[in-house]
Amino acid sequence: MKITGVELRRVELPLVSPFRTSFAVEHSRNALLVRVVTPGAEGWGECVSIDEPVYSSEYTDGAIDVLRRFLIPAVTNGDDVTAVAVAPRLAHIKGHRMAKAALEAAVLDAELRSAGMSLASRLGGTATSVPVGVSVGIKDDIGALLDEVSGYLESGYGRIKLKIQPGWDVEPVAAVRDRWGPRLPLQVDANTAYTPADLRHLTRLDEYDLLLIEQPFDEEDIASHARLRQISTTPVCLDESILSAAGAADAITRGAVDIVNIKPGRVGGYLEAARIHDVCAAHGIPVWCGGMLETGIGRAANLALASLPGFTLPGDISSSARYFHTDITEPFVAQDGRMTVPTGPGIGVTPLTDALAALTTWSEWITGP
Ligand code: OSB
Ligand code: MG
DSSP: OOOOEEEEEEEEEEEEEEEEOSSOEEEEEEEEEEEEEOSSOEEEEEEOOOSSTTSSSOOHHHHHHHIIIIIHHHHOSSSOOOHHHHHHHHTTSOSOHHHHHHHHHHHHHHHHHHHTOBHHHHHTOOOSEEEBOEEEOOOSSHHHHHHHHHHHHHTTOSOEEEEOBTTBSHHHHHHHHHHHOTTSOEEEEOTTOOOGGGHHHHGGGGGGOOSOEEOOSOTTOHHHHHHHHHHOSSOEEESTTOOSHHHHHHHHHTTOOSEEEEOTTTTTSHHHHHHHHHHHHHTTOOEEEOOOSOOHHHHHHHHHHHTSTTBOSOBSOOOHHHHBSSOSSSOOOOBTTEEEOOOSSBTSOOOOHHHHHHHEEEEEEEEOO
C-alpha cells in the first residue's frame, strides 16, 4: 500500500464537566486526529496526548512536531507500507509512543478497510460486546462526588473508578462504599500522586475491598509497586509504568503488578497493545482497556482491543455523552454496563462531516517527497 498523504487535524470538544485528576483539570478535549490517504482507502487514528506533558512526557504540540518532521516522512517516502511495518520504520525515533500509535492506527485502519476486515478480528478479538466502567474525577466535596457517581449508576455503568490523590483517598472511597455497599465494583487511580513514604497509608484502602489501585507511584518506581503488593491486599494495577510488552514482562517478573491497564497510545499502538495482552495472558495477569477521554475514533478502536479474551475487567470506555455534548462520530452508548464492539471494516466508524468541520481548530496536509 502506498500512502498518498497524511492529514493532521486538531478538534476541540468541550467536556460536559471538568475532569480533574491528580495532575490536571481538563475542560475540553483537544484531540489530534491522523488521516492516512491511500489509493484504496482512508484510515483514521487518534493521538491520545493531552495539551501539557503532565500525564506522560508527551503533549500534543510535541506530537504534531514529531509526526510532521520525523514520523510521517518515514512512511510517505514512496515505498509500500503495511501496518506491521510502521513500528519498525519508526523504531529509530526514541519514545513518542502516542504519536507513533496514532500514525500506525491510521495505516492499520486504511489497510483493514481495503481488505474489508474489522480491527477486532485483526487483533484476535472474540467478544461482540465488552464490560465498561466510568472514571470519576476529583471533586470539591463528597456530596458532589456522590451525586456524580449516582448519575453514572443510574446510567447503568457496571464499575466505578475514583481518581485519588493525597487528601482525597480514604474518605471518598469510604463514602461511596457507605452509600452503595460492598458489592459495587470499585477501583481507584492515583496517577503517580504518592511517594514511598505513603506505603503504609495506602494499606488503609484494604478494608474497602477494591478491585485494584492503579499507579500510586512514579512511572519509573517499579520497586514501590512491588513493595505495596507485599504489604497490601488490594491488587496493584500499572498504567503509566507499562510502555511495552517487554516492560510488562519485566514488571510481572519483578512482582510489581497484579493487573495491567492497557492504553494503546501509551505503548506505541494497537499491535503492541495486543502483544501486552498476550504476555499478560501467558502469566495469568488480567488486563483492561484504559481511556484518555478519546473521541469516537479512539473509542471505536479501543472497543476492538477490549474484545480480546484477556480483557476480563471493565474498560474505561464510557458513552460519548459522559464526555462530550457532541462527538465527532455517531455517539457510542453503554447499555447495562456493556458496549458493542464495532464490526465494520477497520475501526468501523468514520467522523461525521458536519461535526468534524464544526469542531476542527486546525489542520495540515502532508505529502511525501
Ligand atoms: O489515568 O486512566 C488515566 C484520562 C486522562 C489521562 C489519564 C487517565 C484518564 C482517565 C479517563 O482515567 C478514562 C476515560 O477515558 O474514561
Ligand atoms: Mg490511569
